Each structure stands twice: as structure tokens, then as C-alpha cells.
Amino acid sequence: MLSVKNLKVSYGCIEAIKDVSFEVPSGKIVTLIGANGAGKTTTLRAVSGLEKTTGGTVFFQGKEITNMEAHRLVPLGISHVPEGRRIFPTLTARENLELAGWTIKDKKQVARRMEEVFFFFPRIKERASQLGGTLSGGEQQMLAVGRAMVTGGSLLLLDEPSMGLAPVLVEEIFEKIVEINRKGTTVLLVEQNAAEALDIADFAYVLEVGYTTISGPAKQIAADPRVREAYLGV
Amino acid sequence: MGNLRSSRLVTVVAFALSAWRSRRGNLPLPRLLTVAVLLYAVIQLLSRTGILNGYFMIIINRSLVFVILAVSLNLINGIAGQFSLGHMGFAAVGAYVSGSITTLIFMYTSEQVASIGGNIVFVIAIIVGGLAAAVVGFLIGFPSLRLKGDYLAIVTLGFGEIIRTILNNISVVGGPRGLLGIPKFSNFTNIFVFTFLTIVALRNLVQSSYGRALLSIRENEMAAELAGVNTTRGKVMGFAIGAFFAGVAGGLLAHLLQIAHPTQYGFYASALVLIMVYAGGMGSLTGSIIAAFFLTFLTEALRVGIDQLRDRVGIPVGTEWTMVIYALLLILVMLFRTDGLMGMREAKLLVIDERKK
Numbered sequence: 194m195l196s197v198k199n200l201k202v203s204y205g206c207i208e209a210i211k212d213v214s215f216e217v218p219s220g221k222i223v224t225l226i227g228a229n230g231a232g233k234t235t236t237l238r239a240v241s242g243l244e245k246t247t248g249g250t251v252f253f254q255g256k257e258i259t260n261m262e263a264h265r266l267v268p269l270g271i272s273h274v275p276e277g278r279r280i281f282p283t284l285t286a287r288e289n290l291e292l293a294g295w296t297i298k299d300k301k302q303v304a305r306r307m308e309e310v311f312f313f314f315p316r317i318k319e320r321a322s323q324l325g326g327t328l329s330g331g332e333q334q335m336l337a338v339g340r341a342m343v344t345g346g347s348l349l350l351l352d353e354p355s356m357g358l359a360p361v362l363v364e365e366i367f368e369k370i371v372e373i374n375r376k377g378t379t380v381l382l383v384e385q386n387a388a389e390a391l392d393i394a395d396f397a398y399v400l401e402v403g404y405t406t407i408s409g410p411a412k413q414i415a416a417d418p419r420v421r422e423a424y425l426g427v
Numbered sequence: 428m429g430n431l432r433s434s435r436l437v438t439v440v441a442f443a444l445s446a447w448r449s450r451r452g453n454l455p456l457p458r459l460l461t462v463a464v465l466l467y468a469v470i471q472l473l474s475r476t477g478i479l480n481g482y483f484m485i486i487i488n489r490s491l492v493f494v495i496l497a498v499s500l501n502l503i504n505g506i507a508g509q510f511s512l513g514h515m516g517f518a519a520v521g522a523y524v525s526g527s528i529t530t531l532i533f534m535y536t537s538e539q540v541a542s543i544g545g546n547i548v549f550v551i552a553i554i555v556g557g558l559a560a561a562v563v564g565f566l567i568g569f570p571s572l573r574l575k576g577d578y579l580a581i582v583t584l585g586f587g588e589i590i591r592t593i594l595n596n597i598s599v600v601g602g603p604r605g606l607l608g609i610p611k612f613s614n615f616t617n618i619f620v621f622t623f624l625t626i627v628a629l630r631n632l633v634q635s636s637y638g639r640a641l642l643s644i645r646e647n648e649m650a651a652e653l654a655g656v657n658t659t660r661g662k663v664m665g666f667a668i669g670a671f672f673a674g675v676a677g678g679l680l681a682h683l684l685q686i687a688h689p690t691q692y693g694f695y696a697s698a699l700v701l702i703m704v705y706a707g708g709m710g711s712l713t714g715s716i717i718a719a720f721f722l723t724f725l726t727e728a729l730r731v732g733i734d735q736l737r738d739r740v741g742i743p744v745g746t747e748w749t750m751v752i753y754a755l756l757l758i759l760v761m762l763f764r765t766d767g768l769m770g771m772r773e774a775k776l777l778v779i780d781e782r783k784k
Contacts, residue, residue, distance in 0.1 A: 243649065267655030275653060281646035283771065292643050295636065296655030344654060 194219040194254060194379050195240065195348055201248030202232075202239050209235045211403035213249075216396075217348070222370070222380040224390040224411065226424055227400035233383040234276050236400070237350050240381070241273040242266045253348070268296045272346035276353050276383075278337040282326030286317055286336055289325050293340035303343060310339040313369065331362040338369065348379045355386045367393055387424040391415040399424070459776050463623050467616075474615065485683075488615055490723040491622040492680045497703040497715035498629050499672035504701070505709035506633055507665035508645025509572065510580045513587030514673050514700050517560040519692035520590065521674025522681035523600055525556030526609045529682065531599070535610040537685065549612040553621070553678040560674025561667045563590075568666035572659065587697055594689045605688030606681070613683035621679055625672050626777070630712060632668070634779045641665050642710075695750065699726075702753050706760050708767030713774040718767075722753075 195217035202210040210232045217223045225233050238244040240251055242263035251259045258266060263273070281289050290310060294303030311318035314335045320328055328336060334354055341349055351370065355363040363386065371393050374380050384390035391397055394411040399420060407417060414420055470487065473479040479487070500514045529535050529552050540546070571582040600606045632638050643651035644658050652658050681687040703722050707714025729749045736742045760767060 241653065243652065262657075263652040264655050264657045267653065273653045275649055279647045279650040279653075281643055281650060283646060284642070288639070292639055292651075292656075293654045295640060295643075340650075340654065 195381065196252040197236070197240065197249070198252075199249040200236065200239060200246060200251070202235050202244055203247045208247075209403060210239065210246075213400065213403070213405050215398045215405055215408065217379060217381050218396070219379055220374075220377065221395040222374050222382060222393055223396045223398070224382040224384055224394040225398050225400055226384055226387040226390055226420075228424075229385070230402070231400040232403045233400055234352055237273065237352050237381070237383050238275075241271055241350055243273070243275075264296075267344060267346070270345075270347040271350065272341035272344040272348070273350040274337045274341045274352060274354065276356065278330075278333045280325040280328070280333050280336050280340070282324065284325055285322050286325060286328065286332075287321040289336055290317075290339055290343050293343040294345075297345070306343045306345055310342050313342070313372075314339055330357050331359065331366075334358060334362075334366060335369075338366070338373075342373070346378070348381065349373065351380060351382045353383060353385060355384065355389065363389065387420070388415075391425075459627070462776060463619075467619050471615065484615060486724060486727050488613065488618050488683055489680075490720045491618045492676050492683065493700065493703065493719040493723050494622050494716050495625045495672055495676035495679070496700045497707065497719040498626060498712050499669045499676070500700050501704045501707070501710065501712060501715045502629055502633070502641075502672075503666055503669040504704055505711070505715075506638065506645065507641045507662055509662060509666065510576060511583040511666070511669070512580050512694070512701065513583035513585075513590075513697055514669075515677075515692040515694075515697040516583075516587035516590040517564055517670040517673035518677030518680065518696075519594060519687070519689070520560040520563050520670075521553075521556035521677030522687040522692070523556075523594060523606060523677075524559040524674070525552040525678030526606045526681040526687045527600060528552035528555060529612065530606060530609050535612075536608070537611045540610045540612055546612060549617075549682065553675055553682075556678035557671045557674035560677070561671035564667040564670025565663060568663040568670075572662040572666060584694065587692070587694060591689045591693055594692075600687070603689065605686050605691075607686055609681050609685045609687065611682060611685050613679050618679050618683070621675060625675065626712065626716070629672070630777050630779070633712065637661075645710075698750075699753065702757050704767075705757060706767055708769035708771065710771045711767065711769035711773055713772070713777055714767050714769030717769070725752075 198214050200210050200213040201208065213232065213236055215223070215225070225236060227233050235244060239246050242258070242261050242265070245260055249259070250257060253269065253271065258269070281292065284292070287307070290307050291303065294300070294306065297303050311321070316332055317335055317339055320332055325333065325336065338354065354366050354370065358366065367389050370380060370382065382390055382394065391411045391414060397408065397411045397414040398405050399407040399414065407414060407420060415425070470479065474484055496514060496518060500511065503509050503511045529549060533548055535548070567583070567586050571579060574582060594600065595603050640651065640656045640661055643654060643656055644661050648658050677692070699722065703718040704715055706722070707716070707718030726749060729752055730746055733744050733746055733748055736744055
């Protein structure tokens with residue numbers, strides 16, 4: 194579904210991504226794990242068009258999307274939940290969701306998807322008329338995922354959904370990700386919490402200073418002694 | 428006679444608009460319209476009976492022009508969240524373009540205006556002035572809106588000064604003397620109509636889904652982009668639309684004061700409009716309207732007050748002290764009402780009812 198080959202991204206003269214290649218098969222959960230500064234977020238941003246690439250190609254459903262602008266990728270079916278949630282702070286939770294359906298012409302469909310989000314995250318329903326900025330970290334993360342559900346892509350990019358959340362909430366968010374995936378959405382997950390990510394993923398890639406170094410089925414990666422030592426702390 | 432005819436014109440336009448709106452259903456334009464017509468009638472009546480003399484009418488007219496300037500700047504600064512410091516530059520474009528059309532091309536004089544009353548050329552000149560400003564806004568906005576915050580502020584500040592300098596050096600439009608002899612086409616009626624239409628247009632824009640998109644850019648540009656909003660286009664369009672209305676305001680002002688002078692459109696004037704937006708509340712049209720009236724009247728009161736201080740009391744102060752008062756006012760607003768007078772709120776009158784909620 195998504196195929197990234199020899200991706201390069203530079204910030205000025207610093208090459209953050211030197212050579213990253215990976216595949217996301219349809220219907221699966223694929224995770225990119227790695228330490229701080231390995232280039233996980235940059236990779237996601239390059240895929241969703243927020244960052245210009247300096248080399249390599251990105252194909253989505255057989256169509257080249259390298260360097261396409263983010264807002265043009267949304268109608269094609271890529272929804273990206275960015276690092277740090279980025280909800281609209283002075284709009285209500287409901288308005289946040291409404292805006293996420295901006296590219297969808299059929300407003301009934303937006304309403305239907307919003308109902309789904311409310312069913313999926315009852316907490317968001319409770320908070321629907323509360324301003325986004327006043328929600329707790331966990332609620333904001335749910336809202337950010339909810340927004341992506343309203344946008345409704347076939348590929349969901351998730352950037353550190355567990356960041357800054359209490360362990361109970363981390364558990365809950367990961368359960369929701371699995372549930373979203375079961376409903377037919379392909380997921381590309383970037384995580385520092387490697388143990389949780391490998392637990393739910395089908396395939397995994399390890400990123401190190403701008404390169405994809407180890408890759409394979411998530412179970413196999415989780416058992417790899419190098420990964421166990423460096424990322425799982427066992 | 429002219430007034431009577433023009434007030435009939437207002438009624439016709441108003442009813443046409445309300446009919447159009449009510450056909451579309453959900454907008455309470457008639458209520459807003461009723462208030463506007465009443466307000467117009469009351470002021471017109473007071474003016475005819477001489478209770479509001481010509482001096483007051485000039486201040487009211489100026490206030491209305493500043494309402495247009497403030498609400499249009501609010502679209503750029505408050506709704507779309509860009510920081511423009513050169514709003515008066517767009518007004519200058521509108522003033523000079525429309526002034527050139529009526530004065531230099533059609534060569535109307537004020538005597539002719541008195542005999543022919545309203546004129547379609549005037550309306551077209553104002554609109555063309557607005558369009559010219561919008562084009563300039565587009566040209567400025569396209570390359571510079573990828574800048575953010577302070578950088579955009581510097582570009583727009585520079586733009587305002589560039590416009591002023593250019594006007595100072597074009598001898599066809601009078602250079603530093605200014606464009607003189609502009610016919611006095613603007614009157615209370617047509618300024619009122621333009622102001623009303625501006626408010627309605629911006630209200631509908633802001634409360635449409637397109638306005639929401641602009642708001643999302645202010646809130647978080649990245650998230651807006653990820654929701655599928657073309658943020659670059661949104662910002663440029665917001666900028667150009669704001670510039671259009673500023674150009675309209677400039678044209679009205681030129682035909683009211685019968686002069687367009689480079690110094691009228693300098694940084695001080697832009698700063699005054701900016702203060703109106705901040706004092707009224709970023710993103711609140713209601714706030715901008717109130718603040719525009721309040722500050723225009725305050726300017727006049729301060730001018731009179733300072734003259735009195737100098738001439739009667741003997742304190743050597745000049746009108747430049749009004750800027751000191753404004754600065755103090757702005758500091759007070761920032762300290763005690765961080766979000767301005769209205770914050771993000773709107774008067775009920777300006778809120779479009781949403782059927783479901």
C-alpha cells in the first residue's frame with residue numbers, strides 16, 4: 194500500500210534521513226522504532242507531505258506521491274496524527290472533528306463518522322463542547338486520533354501516540370489502534386515505546402541515525418538480541 | 428432630495444438582500460438588517476433636524492470607514508492569524524485608484540456631484556479601487572505568507588512604507604502634495620451601505636466553513652494542513668479579501684475628505700487600525716466595530732482636549748500625544764483584558780444560527 198524507497202530528507206545542510214526504505218502492506222500495522230533523533234518523525238512527515246524530500250521515492254497505492262503537499266494527500270487517503278497532537282485549542286472538541294472532515298463534500302458522512310468517533314471514544318462525546326485546549330493530554334490524543342478517523346484515510350500515520358500519557362491511557366490508546374486496524378485501516382506507527390509497538394505490530398523496522406537497519410515481522414524483531422538490548426531494555 | 432433617493436436605494440438593496448438570504452434559509456439577516464435600517468434612519472433624522480451637526484456627521488462617517496478597515500484587518504490578523512502591519516497601504520491603493528478614476532479620468536468636480544447626486548461611476552471606482560488593493564494584497568501575500576509572525580510583520584510594515592514612498596513620487600497623482608480636488612461623492616448614506624455590506628460579507632465568510640478553515644490556520648497550521656486545508660491558498664485569499672475591503676475603505680475616505688495624501692496612509696494610521704482590532708478582540712467583528720467607533724471618537728476628543736490644554740492651560744502639548752494615549756490604552760487592554768473587549772465573542776445579531784445545535 195505504501196512503499197518508501199531510499200528516502201532522503203535534509204534540514205539545511207544536516208541530512209536527517211540518509212537512506213530509509215520500508216513497505217506497509219495493506220491492512221497491517223507497521224511500526225518504525227528507534228531512539229531519539231533516529232529520524233522517525235521526519236520519515237512520517239516526509240510521507241505525509243509536511244517535509245520536502247531530497248531524494249528517494251514514496252508510492253501510495255501504486256501512485257507516486259513524493260513531495261506532494263500534505264493537503265492534497267488527505268483526499269487520497271493518508272491521515273496523519275502528528276507528534277504532540279496539534280489539536281485546535283480554541284475550538285471545541287466537536288469543531289475540531291468537524292474541521293477534520295473539511296475535504297469531505299458529503300456532510301452527512303462527516304456527521305456519521307463523528308458519531309463513530311463518539312461511540313469509539315465516549316470520553317470525547319462527554320467533552321464535545323469543551324475547548325480543545327482545556328482537554329487533558331489523554332483526551333487530546335483521543336481527539337487527535339478521532340480527527341484522523343473523521344478525515345477517514347485508508348492509511349493512518351501515528352506519531353508517538355503514547356507520548357506523555359499515563360500507562361493506563363497508553364494501554365487504552367494501543368487497544369484503540371488495534372481496533373481501528375481491525376476495521377480495515379492500515380496503520381503506520383512511530384513509537385519510542387518499542388515494547389508496546391512491537392506487541393501490536395505485524396512488521397517492524399528499526400531506524401538508526403537516518404538508516405533503516407533491521408527489519409522483519411514484529412515477533413522476530415522483538416526476539417532479536419540487538420533490539421532487545423538497545424530498545425527493550427532486557 | 429438626493430438623500431431621500433439614496434435612502435430609498437438602501438431600502439431596496441436591503442430588501443433584495445434579505446429576500447435572497449431568506450430563500451437560502453438559515454441566516455437571520457432580516458434582524459441585522461432591521462437594526463441597520465433603524466440605526467440609519469435615526470442618525471439621518473438627527474442629522475436633518477440639526478441635532479447632529481455637520482461636524483458630528485464627519486466623525487460618524489470616519490468611524491464607519493474605520494469600521495470597514497478594522498473588520499477587514501480582523502479577517503487577516505484575528506481570524507487567519509497572520510500579522511499584518513501595513514493595512515493602510517491597501518487603503519492607500521484603493522484611495523488613489525478610485526480617486527484617480529473619478530478625478531483624473533472622469534474629471535468630476537464637487538459642483539457636478541451636487542447637481543447629479545449619486546453616481547454609478549463612483550460605485551465602480553470604489554470597487555475597482557478595492558480590486559486593485561486585492562491584487563496588490565495577492566502579490567504581497569503570495570511570496571511573503573510563507574513567513575510567520577515577526578517576519579511577516581516586517582514585510583507588511585515595509586510594504587506600507589513602500590506604497591507611501593511610491594505615492595510620494597508619482598507626480599500624476601500629486602506626489603507629496605497628494606491627490607487634490609477629489610469630488611465629494613461619499614456621504615453618510617453610501618458609506619453606511621458599504622459598511623453594512625462589508626460587515627455582512629465578512630460575517631458570512633467568517634462563519635462559513637471557509638472561515639472555519641481560516642480559523643484552523645490560526646489555531647495550528649500543521650493540523651489545518653493535515654485536515655486537508657490548503658493553508659497557503661487560505662492565507663493568500665484571506666489576505667487579498669482583507670486588502671479588498673481596505674481598498675474600499677480607502678476609496679470612501681478619499682471621496683469624503685476630497686484628498687488622498689501619502690501621509691494619511693503611513694504607519695500611524697495602520698497602527699491605529701491595529702489597536703482597534705486588538706482592543707476590540709482578535710477574531711470578533713463586533714469588537715472591531717465597537718472599537719472603531721470608540722477610538723475614532725476618542726481621537727477627536729483627544730484632539731480637542733489637547734488643543735484646549737495648549738491654548739487655555741498653556742501646557743505645550745501637540746496632537747502627537749494621542750499616540751501616547753493609544754499606547755497606554757493598548758497596554759491597559761493587554762493587562763486587564765488580554766483578549767480585547769469582546770474576546771472571540773460576537774454580538775447575537777452577528778451570529779448566523781446553525782440549524783442543528
